Amino acid sequence: MIHEPAIKLFEGEKWLVLTSSIGFILAAGIAIYLFFQGPIILPEGNAKDAFSFNAAIGVFVLSIAAILPFANFRERNRKMMRWFFIITALYAYAVETIQNFRGLNPRFSREGSVFDIIAGILFGVDSLVLVTLALLLPIQFFRLKAPVERPLLILGIRYAVLSVFVANLAGVWMILLQDRFTGDAGNLIVLHGIGFHALQTLIVPGWFLERAQINEKLKKSLIHYGSMAWILSIIVIGIQTGLGKTVFELTALPIFAIILLFIWLGTTIYAGWLFIKRMRKSTLSKQVRSL
Template sequence: MFKKTARIQVEKPSFKLFEGEKWLVIMSLIGFILSAGIAIYILQNGEVILPEGNVKDAFSFNAAIAMFILSLAAILPLSGLSARKRKTFRWLMIAATLYSYGIETIQNFRGFNPRFSREGSIIDTVGGMLFGVVSLIIVILGLLLLVQFFRLKKPFHRPLLIMGIRYAFLSVLVANIAGIWMILLQDRFTGDSGNLIVLHGISFHAMQTLIVPCWLLERVQLKEHSKKMLLHVGSIAWMVAIMIIGNQTALGRSVFEGSVLSIVALILLVVWFGTFITALLHYVKAKSSTRLPSNEIGIERGE
């Protein structure tokens, strides 16, 4: 009798962006489509719907969530989560995203504030409270993913991306704090002119601003030390700027006023932007050097 040997399939970790995250990408596309449709409506009918609705808010919210979900779809394969945990994370995020799209869009088109309605019925109030709970679920999922990326041990397969993701999640943590702050205040404004939505929005965009330069520099022939130094400088400048904006908001002051702190934050954002452009230029140079122009090909052939 021949002995049968059982084949044990070991799941290999994924290191490709977006791999296995079709449904998160679809959720992102839904948000972009909603935003495009709302933009067309605004052009034809304006943005305000009485008594409280403002469809411009729905436009910006859906676009921002769509971009955030697309960023999560890109980096989730690098998280090192098991297939079961990754599936759980994915579907919780999808459910939370669908509810967020729905209540933000429907309530604004009905003329009510989706979070803090003062004109709606008890159903509108309950819907806004549930929106707060869903927002907290998204915050908790983000915190769990932050912890997971900081738990990853060296050597990393894609160290530059992991470094950028870690910085990005620290910025997203600030965005989440601002979101919880708004829930507790039942408003987005602080003091005379502070606006938490500015802090919330800018901090969330670190998922693009701090990760894309890492992706660009992965494809560039530079010393690893130089790449990391450039990314550290840009990311730290971004984070300090975010903290200054948070301080201004906490004091009830607008980040757009001409104060010393606002100017310092602007300078730091310019420093970050300079590192972004540097990474982009190196990437473009690397891509162009791999292609030989057609006129040079003709010269080499003697044409």
């Protein structure tokens, strides 16, 4: 039998889920605009940037809503964490969207007024608040002591928040540079984006394996191998970017990163196959009992 877990994904986080949906709605509206008008809004605006940013923040906030119930915060601390994420996300949506559609760079405008410069500075402060919140999460998850509820999922979350920490370092790097580019071809946004996607890519295998019918040691090994491969891959991408080189070239470091990502993908596909196998067996058992 598959037992109902005591703690569930998204439990008690309807406001974070609602906040994430705002990002998706904005992204959908901007996508329609892009279809008819194109991305460039003179002198500095780019609707395509607003689209990708809102969608990314929406995914990020939704992922935080999924894992926050497992952090074991005291209710007061959890409420504070929740509302800090909501407020910073709403400000980020507003500035990124409004400024781009006014034809201005939301972060480092050279064409705007003093008000626009202040809005950009506050955007940087807003980003630093998100970095701080994302730093508190790994501290909290690594403070959890065994036994924990849903240990396989918690293991995946621990690796995921480490990846998010690296992504936030890339974000701070961009703030200090006031740009996303390093050297001749390095692009920090790649490292930033891939690091954040661990909130999906490293948590899903743990969710799959909770329901798999294999021994616990193998389950943990699959999560460790896949997650470590992911973490090493973004470190390699970070080194390549720091050298001022693109990650989209067939040289030693990008090839090594691709190999590591294939290791992660292999463990994830295997975890998914075990999950499907268990679900089919469970469905068959229910059909037999109903006869």
